[in-house]
Amino acid sequence: xxxxxxxxxxxxxxxxxxxxxxxxxxxxxxxxxxxxxxxxxxxxxxxxxxxxxxxxxxxxxxxxxxxxxxxxxxxxxxxxxxxxxxxxxxxxxxxxxxxxxxxxxxxxxxxxxxxxxxxxxx
Numbered sequence: 001x002x003x004x005x006x007x008x009x010x011x012x013x014x015x016x017x018x019x020x021x022x023x024x025x026x027x028x029x030x031x032x033x034x035x036x037x038x039x040x041x042x043x044x045x046x047x048x049x050x051x052x053x054x055x056x057x058x059x060x061x062x063x064x065x066x067x068x069x070x071x072x073x074x075x076x077x078x079x080x081x082x083x084x085x086x087x088x089x090x091x092x093x094x095x096x097x098x099x100x101x102x103x104x105x106x107x108x109x110x111x112x113x114x115x116x117x118x119x120x121x122x
Contacts (some may be wrong), residue, residue, distance in 0.1 A: 004066075004077060004080050004081070004082065006080070008066065008077075009077065009078055009080060011062070012062065012063075012066075012074075012077065012078070013078070015055075015058070015059045015062060016059070018055065019052075019055055019056060019059055022051070022052045022055060023052065025048060026048060026049065026052050027109075027110065027113045028113070028117070029045060029048065030045055030114065030117075031114060031117030031118055031120075031121055032117065032121060033045050035121045070098060
């Protein structure tokens with residue numbers, strides 16, 4: 001089992017913060033750009049989406065290298081610990097359906113933000 005270094009913990013903290021800050025314009029900008037720039041707004045938005053996706057893939061690669069996916073695994077990693085074998089197997093079993101719920105939740109949140117932005121700019 002690979003040892004968790006303080007540098008890895010700091011790196012994950014920094015990467016998580018940057019990704020969270022990158023999601024803000026990703027959620028807020030599409031409606032104003034479309035409203036004020038029309039189709040040109042879409043051209044402005046695409047590079048933003050590409051940058052966020054590339055960074056998200058970078059974060060996911062880091063998590064895969066350290067075998068952390070679920071909230072419990074990430075929490076243990078942030079504390080510099082690893083889950084015991086039974087807990088790790090239990091968390092691995094949860095991963096498949098947790099990703100489905102996460103995707104559905106993200107889609108619903110994105111739709112709610114888009115609807116709110118449409119109401120504001122209409």
